[in-house]
Amino acid sequence: MEGLLAGDDDAVRALYARYGRPIYSLGYRLLGTRESAEELTQDVFLTAWRKAARFDPTRGRLSTWLMTIAHNLAVDRLRRETGVSRPTLVLVDEVPDAPGLDEEAVLIERDAALRALSSLTEAERRLVGRAYFRGMTAREIAETDGIPLGTVKTRLRSAMIKVRKANEGKELL
Amino acid sequence: MTCTAVRDRLTEHALGGLSARDATTVDRHLMWCAACRKEAGELERASATLAFAVAPNDPPEALEGRVVEAVRHAVADPSRRHTPNPRRSRLTLVAALAAMLAVLGTGWGAVMANRAARSDQAAQREAIRTQSALERWRTMVRSLEFGDPANEVLLGTLNPGNIAGGGGSALTLVSPTIADMAIVLVEGVPDELREHLPLTVRLRGPEGALMVGRIDSDGLDDSGAGTVTREFGDLSGYDTVIVRDVGGRVVLHGSMQTRATVTSPSP
Numbered sequence: 001m002e003g004l005l006a007g008d009d010d011a012v013r014a015l016y017a018r019y020g021r022p023i024y025s026l027g028y029r030l031l032g033t034r035e036s037a038e039e040l041t042q043d044v045f046l047t048a049w050r051k052a053a054r055f056d057p058t059r060g061r062l063s064t065w066l067m068t069i070a071h072n073l074a075v076d077r078l079r080r081e082t083g084v085s086r087p088t089l090v091l092v093d094e095v096p097d098a099p100g101l102d103e104e105a106v107l108i109e110r111d112a113a114l115r116a117l118s119s120l121t122e123a124e125r126r127l128v129g130r131a132y133f134r135g136m137t138a139r140e141i142a143e144t145d146g147i148p149l150g151t152v153k154t155r156l157r158s159a160m161i162k163v164r165k166a167n168e169g170k171e172l173l
Numbered sequence: 174m175t176c177t178a179v180r181d182r183l184t185e186h187a188l189g190g191l192s193a194r195d196a197t198t199v200d201r202h203l204m205w206c207a208a209c210r211k212e213a214g215e216l217e218r219a220s221a222t223l224a225f226a227v228a229p230n231d232p233p234e235a236l237e238g239r240v241v242e243a244v245r246h247a248v249a250d251p252s253r254r255h256t257p258n259p260r261r262s263r264l265t266l267v268a269a270l271a272a273m274l275a276v277l278g279t280g281w282g283a284v285m286a287n288r289a290a291r292s293d294q295a296a297q298r299e300a301i302r303t304q305s306a307l308e309r310w311r312t313m314v315r316s317l318e319f320g321d322p323a324n325e326v327l328l329g330t331l332n333p334g335n336i337a338g339g340g341g342s343a344l345t346l347v348s349p350t351i352a353d354m355a356i357v358l359v360e361g362v363p364d365e366l367r368e369h370l371p372l373t374v375r376l377r378g379p380e381g382a383l384m385v386g387r388i389d390s391d392g393l394d395d396s397g398a399g400t401v402t403r404e405f406g407d408l409s410g411y412d413t414v415i416v417r418d419v420g421g422r423v424v425l426h427g428s429m430q431t432r433a434t435v436t437s438p439s440p
Contacts, residue, residue: 012241020240024232026224038236045240046247050409060214067224068217075189076380113226116219128188132223137190157184164219 012045019063022109023070030074030133040077044070063109075135116166124159131156174198179209187216193380200406327429331359331414334423338363339397341425343414345376353408355385359416359425362397369418374401378411385414 027037142149331341341359371389386401416425
């Protein structure tokens with residue numbers, strides 16, 4: 001992180017090698033176009049550089065921090081772009097066959113993600129997907145489905161606790 | 174916001190589903206509440222886990238070079254640096270000290286003294302608040318002197334808006350190591366405005382406006398001076414202060430900038 005703070009090329013390249021692809025993939029899935037995903041990826045690394053001094057490894061993992069930045073920026077952008085239809089949700093595709101060394105760590109994260117999703121019911125997966133991957137608020141979901149806001153919040157919370165517990169005790173990167 | 178209200182929002186906070194205003198309120202609570210912060214951290218980890226569930230897509234090869242170049246360009250551009258250079262840090266320290274002396278020596282001190290005189294009970298409350306405020310200033314100055322050189326202090330003078338009269342000063346601290354802070358002091362608020370309280374003080378920045386606080390009739394002393402202060406998660410880029418009356422009219426406004434001098438509030 002010190003390297004990132006200083007804008008060191010090698011540090012930025014190392015961070016990109018590990019997280020560039022998942023950030024780009026998340027951007028592509030949320031925003032729907034390669035151009036938007038590329039812009040988002042650049043914005044994420046710029047934001048990470050700007051906030052690098054605030055990253056506290058004792059309070060969370062680097063991957064959590066970076067993907068939170070990526071998701072927040074993507075959702076902000078989704079909401080700004082009114083009138084643009086939200087991309088179709090696709091949660092899981094096939095995992096590439098031959099990962100490179102840099103990708104192995106990310107695949108561990110992906111395994112954890114798939115394990116977490118498999119712990120959810122189909123209804124919970126759909127609910128979490130609409131909130132996380134389509135940027136829908138609990139209120140929007142409640143209005144769309146015609147169910148009470150409190151019910152949506154309770155179900156979302158329950159699903160997120162399942163996701164959290166699916167990898168409990170499994171220290172990742 | 175209470176812990177119960179915050180926890181009701183933590184799932185949506187982790188999923189990015191809160192409004193900017195609600196998210197800021199939750200972030201502010203998380204700065205001092207370790208229990209809620211722990212739960213928020215766990216939900217954020219769960220949320221980040223989901224990010225890795227998307228199907229991998231290969232970015233174009235040229236993107237890596239563009240990312241590296243973008244960061245390199247930002248590092249070289251002083252206006253985009255979050256961390257000021259050493260000379261700038263020294264200037265901001267001088268500015269912060271000047272502001273601190275001005276506020277504590279005249280405006281803020283007078284506000285506190287007048288308010289404290291109203292009753293013994295109020296005096297005790299005000300003494301605690303004054304002590305707390307002083308401690309925050311000391312923490313800030315200690316940080317500026319000995320802490321992270323990345324701290325940045327912005328100062329500004331408030332000028333009258335649609336209503337004639339009044340003025341003030343404002344200070345924001347943007348720090349990577351301690352909570353960001355905004356302090357806004359208004360003074361000389363005309364008597365006719367007392368019918369249009371509370372005054373609402375906001376900072377405007379890249380993601381809209383952040384509420385710093387409200388000043389009601391109890392918050393204004395006889396000379397028309399009052400102070401609001403609040404901590405924030407990130408005040409980067411929030412460089413404009415807008416003070417409105419209850420009818421939404423702009424009473425005072427001002428732009429913040431890094432500089433070595435600040436207009437001293439009148440006694």
